[in-house]
Amino acid sequence: MRLSPTENLILELLRENSRRSLTEIADIVGLSRPTVKYHVDKLIESKVISRFTIEVDTTQVDSVTGTRAMFDLQLKRNTCSIVYASIQRWSEVVSAWSLTGDTDMRILLEAANLSILEELRDRLSRHPEVLTVTTSVILKSWREKT
Incomplete structure (x- = not known):
C-alpha cells in the first residue's frame, strides 16, 4: 500500500x-x-497498523503486569496455520511460532491471572488439531526485546 x-x-x-x-x-x-x-x-x-502497544522500562517496575506462560503444542499433523487462525484474536496471545523438533508450535501468552491462562489452555487442548499442550509459567523475565 x-x-x-x-x-x-x-x-x-x-x-x-x-x-x-x-x-x-x-x-x-x-x-x-x-x-x-x-x-x-x-x-x-489495510493492516499497515497491526496493533497499538507500549514499551515498558523493566528497570522501573518489578514485573510486567499479568502472568505469562508458554504453551508448547504437539499437533496431529502440520497444521500450525489452522491452530494459529483459531487463536489469533485472543488478546492474551503475545507471540506464536512454528518450531522444529518435538514441539510443533510455541505460544507466549500474558493474562491477568493463572485462572485465565488455565481456561485458555483448556480451550486449546480441545482444539481438534492439538495432540498435547505443555505449559511453562514464566516466573521472571531477565531480558526482553521487541
Whole structure:
C-alpha cells in the first residue's frame, strides 16, 4: 500500500506515542479529528497498523503486569496455520511460532491471572488439531526485546 504524506506523518506520531489521542494528532497535522480517524481506520483495515502497544522500562517496575506462560503444542499433523487462525484474536496471545523438533508450535501468552491462562489452555487442548499442550509459567523475565 502506498501511503500519503499525511498517513506517513500519522504513523510517525503513533510510533513516537501509540497512546496519542486523535485530537492531538489532528492538531499536529492540521486536520480535523474525523479526518485523522478516517486515516487511522484505513491504516488498520489495510493492516499497515497491526496493533497499538507500549514499551515498558523493566528497570522501573518489578514485573510486567499479568502472568505469562508458554504453551508448547504437539499437533496431529502440520497444521500450525489452522491452530494459529483459531487463536489469533485472543488478546492474551503475545507471540506464536512454528518450531522444529518435538514441539510443533510455541505460544507466549500474558493474562491477568493463572485462572485465565488455565481456561485458555483448556480451550486449546480441545482444539481438534492439538495432540498435547505443555505449559511453562514464566516466573521472571531477565531480558526482553521487541
